[in-house]
Amino acid sequence: AQKVTQAQTEISVVEKEDVTLDCVYETRDTTYYLFWYKQPPSGELVFLIRRNSFDEQNEISGRYSWNFQKSTSSFNFTITASQVVDSAVYFCAWASGSRLTFGEGTQLTVNP
Amino acid sequence: GAVVSQHPSRVICKSGTSVKIECRSLDFQATTMFWYRQFPKQSLMLMATSNEGSKATYEQGVEKDKFLINHASLTLSTLTVTSAHPEDSSFYICSAGQGLTNYGYTFGSGTRLTVV
Numbered sequence: 306a307q308k309v310t311q312a313q314t315e316i317s318v319v320e321k322e323d324v325t326l327d328c329v330y331e332t333r334d335t336t337y338y339l340f341w342y343k344q345p346p347s348g349e350l351v352f353l354i355r356r357n358s359f360d361e362q363n364e365i366s367g368r369y370s371w372n373f374q375k376s377t378s379s380f381n382f383t384i385t386a387s388q389v390v391d392s393a394v395y396f397c398a399w400a401s402g403s404r405l406t407f408g409e410g411t412q413l414t415v416n417p
Numbered sequence: 418g419a420v421v422s423q424h425p426s427r428v429i430c431k432s433g434t435s436v437k438i439e440c441r442s443l444d445f446q447a448t449t450m451f452w453y454r455q456f457p458k459q460s461l462m463l464m465a466t467s468n469e470g471s472k473a474t475y476e477q478g479v480e481k482d483k484f485l486i487n488h489a490s491l492t493l494s495t496l497t498v499t500s501a502h503p504e505d506s507s508f509y510i511c512s513a514g515q516g517l518t519n520y521g522y523t524f525g526s527g528t529r530l531t532v533v
């Protein structure tokens with residue numbers, strides 16, 4: 306069965322530090338998608354990135370970057386120069402077809 | 418960009434009553450709607466997938482008679498929690514997609530249901 310593991314339950318950093326959120330997935334499918342979402346305290350889910358299994362290129366978007374490595378089944382997310390507004394729960398998710406399987410989430414707290 | 422409107426954002430209801438949650442795609446046609454439930458400090462769990470004009474597909478362990486899903490149009494899906502009990506108290510969030518490839522981008526803002 307497909308599974309997404311976010312081993313870090315909580316991470317606390319000081320503003321301006323870089324932080325990496327880990328995501329490891331298990332699947333036998335060859336075609337799938339990986340996602341990252343941000344869920345601030347207000348609860349809404351904010352889409353950050355979607356990556357298909359055939360595209361292993363790393364992605365950078367402003368202070369955010371993602372490292373997809375099929376060899377280790379990982380899709381890690383790095384925030385550079387973290388800010389207090391980055392404080393939220395971050396979810397990694399996997400999908401093949403339209404069914405999303407979410408990881409347990411990582412609570413990131415950025416302290417001033 | 419694509420916007421999904423969900424309401425109410427919060428609802429408190431008495432045990433035994435029914436509550437309806439609406440999910441609307443405002444600027445695109447959502448052929449598929451997804452309903453998730455999230456208990457405090459937990460992950461999101463898919464409850465059901467609905468395609469416009471057909472019956473919803475429920476995940477294992479989700480009671481279809483308790484969680485009624487209607488997707489009568491390409492812009493509206495509703496989730497009705499029938500005969501609500503305190504254990505149904507949770508955060509419900511919908512997502513809209515277009516077919517099997519265009520999904521995962523857009524979520525509603527969620528509904529926090531409290532059953533007293």
